[in-house]
Amino acid sequence: MKLNYPRWATLSTLSLALLGLGIGSHASAAVTAIKAARMLDVRSGNTIESAVILIDGERITAAGSKLAIPAGAQVIDLGDKTVLPGLIDMHTHLTGDPQDAGYAVVAKSVPRMTMTGAKNARLTLQAGFTTVRNLGAEGYSDIGLRDAINDGEMPGPRIAASGPAMGITGGHCDDTMHAPEYKSTSLGVADGTEEALKVTRRIIKYGADVIKICATGGVLSFGDDPRTSQYTLEELKAIISDAHRLGRKVAAHAHGGDGIKLAVLAGVDSIEHGSYIDDEGIKLMKEHKTWLVPTLYLGDWLIANAEAIKLPAPLLAKAKVVLPTARQNIARAIRAGVPIAFGTDAAVYPHGLNGREFAVLVKLGMTPLQAIRTATVNASELLGWTDRVGSIEAGKFADIIAVDGDPLKDVSTLERVQWVMKGGAVVK
Numbered sequence: 001m002k003l004n005y006p007r008w009a010t011l012s013t014l015s016l017a018l019l020g021l022g023i024g025s026h027a028s029a030a031v032t033a034i035k036a037a038r039m040l041d042v043r044s045g046n047t048i049e050s051a052v053i054l055i056d057g058e059r060i061t062a063a064g065s066k067l068a069i070p071a072g073a074q075v076i077d078l079g080d081k082t083v084l085p086g087l088i089d090m091h092t093h094l095t096g097d098p099q100d101a102g103y104a105v106v107a108k109s110v111p112r113m114t115m116t117g118a119k120n121a122r123l124t125l126q127a128g129f130t131t132v133r134n135l136g137a138e139g140y141s142d143i144g145l146r147d148a149i150n151d152g153e154m155p156g157p158r159i160a161a162s163g164p165a166m167g168i169t170g171g172h173c174d175d176t177m178h179a180p181e182y183k184s185t186s187l188g189v190a191d192g193t194e195e196a197l198k199v200t201r202r203i204i205k206y207g208a209d210v211i212k213i214c215a216t217g218g219v220l221s222f223g224d225d226p227r228t229s230q231y232t233l234e235e236l237k238a239i240i241s242d243a244h245r246l247g248r249k250v251a252a253h254a255h256g257g258d259g260i261k262l263a264v265l266a267g268v269d270s271i272e273h274g275s276y277i278d279d280e281g282i283k284l285m286k287e288h289k290t291w292l293v294p295t296l297y298l299g300d301w302l303i304a305n306a307e308a309i310k311l312p313a314p315l316l317a318k319a320k321v322v323l324p325t326a327r328q329n330i331a332r333a334i335r336a337g338v339p340i341a342f343g344t345d346a347a348v349y350p351h352g353l354n355g356r357e358f359a360v361l362v363k364l365g366m367t368p369l370q371a372i373r374t375a376t377v378n379a380s381e382l383l384g385w386t387d388r389v390g391s392i393e394a395g396k397f398a399d400i401i402a403v404d405g406d407p408l409k410d411v412s413t414l415e416r417v418q419w420v421m422k423g424g425a426v427v428k
Contacts, residue, residue, distance in 0.1 A: 031056055031073040032424060036402060038082040039063065042376045042391055045369045047408065051083060055398040058423040063392045076426070078402050078419060084372070085392050086130025086157075086399030086422065087414070088379035089354050090293050091251075091272055091343030094120045094145060094159070095137045098305065098349055101220050102312040106177055110139030117145040121156030123352035126428050128417030130399035131158040131379075131389050133343075135212040135251055135272065136165035136173065139187070143207040155427060158399075160383055162212040163203050164188035165253070166196070166239065171230040172218035172253060188212075193238040196231075200239050204246050211243045213268075215252040216259030219318045220348065226255035226322050227276055229262055236266035249384060251293070255322060257281050264290050270382055272343065274333065275326035282336045291382045293343035294330045296360040299323030301349035331364040340366075341382045342375035355415040368411040398424040 032055040039051030052067035053060060069075060095117035100108060108116075117137070124132060134142040146159035164187040167173025171189075178184035190199035200211060215231055217224030224230075231239075240250045244267070252263035255275040263271060264284045270291040274281075277292070285292060303323065306316045334340060340361075344354045361371040380390025388397050402419035420428035 031061075031070050032076060032398075033067075033069040033073045034076045034078065034083065034400065034421075036078040036083045037080045038406070039392060040082060040084045040372070040407065042085060042369075042373055045408075047082075047406070053083070053392060053398075053400065055424050058397055060392060060394055060396050060398050062394055081402040081404060081418060082406060082413075083392070083400055083402045084407065085376050085390055085396075086401055086420070087128050087355070087375045087417075088131040088133075088342065088383070088389060089124070089129045089157075089344050089346065089375070090133045090270070090341045090379050090382060091295055091345050092124065092132045092134050092351070092354075093136060093345065093347035094124065094132070094134050094156075094351065095141045096347035097351075098302075098347065099309045100347070101309060102315060103177055104310070110141050113138055114141040114144055117141055118148075118154050118156070120347075120351035121145060121149060121154065121159075123350075124346070124354065125155055125157050125420065125422065126417075127352045127354055128401040128403075128414065128420055129157055129354050130397075130401070130420065130422045131160075131383070131385070133160040133162075133210060133251070133383065135162050135210070135253075137161070137163060140164065140206050146209075147207075157422070158389065158397075160209040160385075161207070162210050162251070163206060163208040165212040165214055166190055166199060166203070167214035168230045168235075170223065171214055172216070172221045172224055173212075173214035176222045176224075190235075190239075193234055196235050196238045197242050200242050201246070204243070204248060208248065211239065211248050211250045213239055213250060213252050213263075215254040215263040215268075216256040218253065218255065219322050220315050222312075222314060226318065228256055229259035231259075231262070233262050233266060236263055236268070240267045249382075255326075260285075264288050270341065273326065273345075274330060275322050277329045277333055277338075279332075282333050282338055285333075285338045286336065289339060291341045291378075292330075292333055292338045293341050293382075294326070294333075294361075295343050295345035295348075295357075296327060296330060296364070297353075297356045298345050298348040299326065300356075300360075301353070305349075327360075327364060334361075334365045339378065340374050341378045342371075353415075355412075355417065358411045358414050362411050368408050371411055372407060372414070397422075
């Protein structure tokens with residue numbers, strides 16, 4: 001078997017992986033066969049017993065029960081574990097950490113943020129998230145991180161990167177922490193349709209896979225209100241239509257009801273957070289088939305750890321109002337059938353804890369299977385990567401995880417991923 005370990009894998013790492021999997025020195029076969037007691041078919045919801053997955057290079061060639069294993073194939077026997085497709089987080093901030101909330105981030109340079117991103121990319125991958133959408137990073141640092149991972153220079157998930165988030169002057173995606181004399185404005189700030197078009201095109205020029213816009217105020221920003229809209233309908237239409245014309249999807253940070261509705265009417269692909277979504281917003285999202293990416297577990301962690309990370313008082317005050325409200329409204333959206341994709345806003349809480357979001361989704365009314373689908377088939381559809389990720393099927397990347405127990409009975413098993421493969425290479 002050609003293990004295809006990336007260049008960052010040290011000899012000792014490789015040796016331990018080989019020993020742990022019982023792989024001998026004859027590992028030169030082209031085909032890898034994974035055996036496991038169970039495999040979850042995330043499309044049908046069926047659990048396939050005595051599962052076998054055949055892999056050639058980076059891609060799956062076949063998956064099913066008791067498949068014949070070709071002679072000479074390298075066999076990875078996972079025993080009594082359950083295998084699932086690699087998980088997808090549609091809302092991360094890899095280049096940030098919880099302690100960066102508020103003024104602490106002012107002293108952090110873009111190169112330092114990029115190094116933080118390298119650490120968090122590894123933690124995210126180890127947690128079983130083999131694909132992420134990164135929504136907002138200073139100085140295009142997430143695009144550099146994506147490229148380094150793709151070139152095999154460091155471990156990390158597949159990244160759909162946005163680069164700097166777009167927003168209005170003084171809004172949630174602008175720097176409001178410096179005094180006026182510093183004349184500090186964030187890279188993605190654009191006011192008016194003409195400037196909005198120019199900035200959209202510039203962000204795409206420098207490598208963005210997706211455009212992130214701030215349609216309302218936010219929680220972890222000074223001087224704005226999460227309930228109020230920021231971009232106008234005309235500005236939103238200009239950004240979204242041009243991004244779509246250039247082959248990019250658009251994600252809208254939107255807490256407040258009016259901002260949600262304006263973004264949906266403008267044709268946005270996903271609403272991030274959706275904390276104050278109301279009945280009209282739910283109706284519009286269903287009609288337009290707009291995805292909702294709620295980010296819910298962060299409410300538990302942030303409020304409990306606000307003192308430890310020195311979260312500024314005005315931001316904590318907003319969090320204590322917005323985050324509990326979000327759970328009530330998102331539960332209504334789930335019951336109403338709004339399409340949901342999995343997201344965490346990791347960076348608001350520590351990377352690597354992404355799997356804790358599943359239990360919150362179940363608590364708010366989803367079945368474990370529905371919650372798992374948000375991070376697999378649903379997320380891949382929103383990404384536009386259904387040909388690559390989101391299920392264990394022939395032709396997809398061999399992005400596979402294994403857990404103990406049955407996640408359909410206890411979704412919290414996804415908080416404790418035991419084994420991870422990305423693109424045919426064992427990374428945990």
